[in-house]
Amino acid sequence: MTFGKNYLVGVFDDPDVILESIKSVRENGIKIHEIFSPHAIHGIDDYLGYKQSRLPIASFLFGITGASLALFTIIWMLGFDWPMIIGGKDFVSLPPFIPVTFEFTVLLAAHGMVLTFFIVSDLKPWAKPKVFDERCTDDKYIMAIDLGENKIAKDEINKVLSDTGASEVNEKNFK
Amino acid sequence: MQVSSPIREPLIHGGKTLHDVSEDICRQVEAKPSTAWKIGFVISLAALSIGAISVWVLLWDGIGVWGLNKTVGWAWDITNFVWWVGIGHAGTLISAVLLLFRQKWRMSINRAAEAMTIFAVICALMFPAFHMGRLWLGFYWALPLPNTFGSLWVNFNSPLLWDVFAISTYFTVSLVFWYVGLIPDFATIRDRAKNKISKAVYGGLAMGWIGGAKDWSRYESVSLILAGLATPLVLSVHTIVSMDFATSIIPGWHTTIFPPYFVAGAIFSGFAMVLTLMLVTRKLFKLEDYITIGHIELMNIVIIVTGSIVGIAYITEFFIAWYSGVPGEQYAFINRATGPYWWAYATMMTANVISPQLFWVKKIRTSIVSTFIISIIVNIGMWFERFVIVVTSIHRDFLPSSWAMFYPTIHDVGVYLFSFGFFFTCYLLFSKYFPVINIAEIKGILKSDGEKK
Numbered sequence: 001m002t003f004g005k006n007y008l009v010g011v012f013d014d015p016d017v018i019l020e021s022i023k024s025v026r027e028n029g030i031k032i033h034e035i036f037s038p039h040a041i042h043g044i045d046d047y048l049g050y051k052q053s054r055l056p057i058a059s060f061l062f063g064i065t066g067a068s069l070a071l072f073t074i075i076w077m078l079g080f081d082w083p084m085i086i087g088g089k090d091f092v093s094l095p096p097f098i099p100v101t102f103e104f105t106v107l108l109a110a111h112g113m114v115l116t117f118f119i120v121s122d123l124k125p126w127a128k129p130k131v132f133d134e135r136c137t138d139d140k141y142i143m144a145i146d147l148g149e150n151k152i153a154k155d156e157i158n159k160v161l162s163d164t165g166a167s168e169v170n171e172k173n174f175k
Numbered sequence: 176m177q178v179s180s181p182i183r184e185p186l187i188h189g190g191k192t193l194h195d196v197s198e199d200i201c202r203q204v205e206a207k208p209s210t211a212w213k214i215g216f217v218i219s220l221a222a223l224s225i226g227a228i229s230v231w232v233l234l235w236d237g238i239g240v241w242g243l244n245k246t247v248g249w250a251w252d253i254t255n256f257v258w259w260v261g262i263g264h265a266g267t268l269i270s271a272v273l274l275l276f277r278q279k280w281r282m283s284i285n286r287a288a289e290a291m292t293i294f295a296v297i298c299a300l301m302f303p304a305f306h307m308g309r310l311w312l313g314f315y316w317a318l319p320l321p322n323t324f325g326s327l328w329v330n331f332n333s334p335l336l337w338d339v340f341a342i343s344t345y346f347t348v349s350l351v352f353w354y355v356g357l358i359p360d361f362a363t364i365r366d367r368a369k370n371k372i373s374k375a376v377y378g379g380l381a382m383g384w385i386g387g388a389k390d391w392s393r394y395e396s397v398s399l400i401l402a403g404l405a406t407p408l409v410l411s412v413h414t415i416v417s418m419d420f421a422t423s424i425i426p427g428w429h430t431t432i433f434p435p436y437f438v439a440g441a442i443f444s445g446f447a448m449v450l451t452l453m454l455v456t457r458k459l460f461k462l463e464d465y466i467t468i469g470h471i472e473l474m475n476i477v478i479i480v481t482g483s484i485v486g487i488a489y490i491t492e493f494f495i496a497w498y499s500g501v502p503g504e505q506y507a508f509i510n511r512a513t514g515p516y517w518w519a520y521a522t523m524m525t526a527n528v529i530s531p532q533l534f535w536v537k538k539i540r541t542s543i544v545s546t547f548i549i550s551i552i553v554n555i556g557m558w559f560e561r562f563v564i565v566v567t568s569i570h571r572d573f574l575p576s577s578w579a580m581f582y583p584t585i586h587d588v589g590v591y592l593f594s595f596g597f598f599f600t601c602y603l604l605f606s607k608y609f610p611v612i613n614i615a616e617i618k619g620i621l622k623s624d625g626e627k628k
Binding site: 041074077096100111 | 192193194197319325326327328330331332334336337340341344347348351352355358359362363365366367379380382383384385386387388389390391392393394395396397400401404405407408411415614615616618619622
């Protein structure tokens with residue numbers, strides 16, 4: 001995500017109002033930088049035109065890696081590197097290898113996906129987030145509009161926001 | 176702000192606004208610790224320190240300080256291990272299985288239940304680790320690391336090794352699941368923080384979360400997939416724990432009913448522990464509007480269901496032992512119920528099979544006092560279940576000349592006390608410094624809660 005310098009910040013009190021406002025704002029040809037909310041708003045992706053997250057695919061790929069890595073390692077260790085007769089069974093007897101394979105699949109799928117999530121969402125302990133309005137983690141729904149990205153005049157955007165139910169419209173400048 | 180339905184009781188009482196939710200749940204994080212909390216913390220720390228003496232003796236002298244003998248080679252250690260793992264399962268069940276079933280009532284209790292899972296799994300891990308005797312060599316014995324034993328690898332055919340992988344995967348996956356859920360709430364605390372230190376600490380923990388729509392969308396898919404992964408994981412963990420016994424040839428252990436029976440027992444004891452903890456937490460932190468009688472009743476219903484499954488499993492086990500026609504198997508069960516450990520068997524039967532049936536009475540399952548008492552009885556009963564399975568099956572083994580009894584020593588008790596001290600110290604620290612209820616999820620259901628979509 002690229003960051004501009006000057007933003008117009010619409011503050012809303014209700015998730016349903018902000019959803020309607022997103023619709024009008026986008027119909028007026030205004031580009032929205034991002035919406036910030038204290039909780040997940042269902043259906044907001046459709047209003048903003050966001051595609052569904054591909055994290056499940058990442059998780060699946062990590063899972064497949066885990067499954068094959070575990071299975072190949074076990075078969076190599078007990079079947080080829082140091083074969084031993086255990087309970088009179090074959091060196092490579094698949095059923096008892098499945099539990100560890102399953103656990104390792106879950107291990108990689110879960111951790112791989114969470115790490116990917118941290119990377120794509122830029123979550124890290126030393127992150128310095130650009131906060132548009134501190135109340136967005138409490139009880140306000142925030143719409144940030146990058147003035148540099150939009151050709152439409154500031155006053156006009158301001159009017160659209162106020163007309164569609166924003167309780168406040170503020171300006172926010174980052175250095 | 177809150178919309179109420181004429182038909183359905185709202186999940187959250189008190190007509191809360193979004194801001195009220197932040198206030199109510201962050202209050203105890205921001206305030207000075209209360210006297211009740213301090214007393215509880217001192218008691219837990221005392222238990223931890225007294226128990227630490229036993230742990231020290233155990234590590235210095237070896238597991239000979241326990242009451243084990245050549246017949247009863249597994250006793251309190253494995254009992255405690257299975258008991259703690261079982262307790263942990265309720266947290267995953269609440270956060271993962273109920274998420275997949277879209278049960279919104281889980282949101283008031285999932286945070287604390289997941290914390291309980293994590294601490295309980297650490298307590299569980301202690302026991303097999305201590306039982307290895309030389310803890311510091313554990314990595315070489317339990318993990319497939321390159322070594323100088325001729326590159327002899329660990330035995331992947333053994334359920335004990337499956338346990339290593341199952342429990343460690345379960346622990347780390349539960350930990351990230353819990354942490355991902357905590358991130359938005361840490362951000363809430365960070366933005367409310369008045370002093371520099373808490374702003375820096377919670378800011379670091381929140382990892383720069385500001386609640387953008389794109390991040391929320393990813394957060395939701397991560398939660399859903401983690402829930403989907405954690406559900407088969409939690410079932411596999413206790414299945415594998417039960418296979419520690421079921422794949423042996425000891426009469427009383429060698430039964431195919433063990434996996435489902437252990438999983439049901441785990442959920443049963445876990446819900447009992449969640450209730451014990453939540454009833455205290457709710458009272459201490461004044462969260463009655465969030466954890467309502469409705470929540471308690473639903474948890475009690477889960478206890479009736481799983482308690483009844485456990486009861487049927489006990490009876491089935493007995494029937495199959497008789498029906499198998501194997502004298503050794505039959506003797507193991509008769510000895511279990513009428514032998515020298517009859518009192519443990521009777522405690523288990525009363526506490527696990529009879530006491531949860533009291534919840535059929537609405538007055539009992541909606542009463543806080545009776546729920547609290549029964550939840551503790553169930554926990555005691557489930558400890559005895561594991562003790563009965565472990566000790567009564569092996570104390571009279573194949574040669575009558577080697578029959579023996581198990582008598583715990585002070586160090587058996589001490590190490591168990593250590594795990595309790597650890598559990599409650601961690602839980603109290605969590606409940607003071609972390610939000611005990613998922614703030615963001617509660618805010619998400621305030622409006623739609625009870626309202627027709």
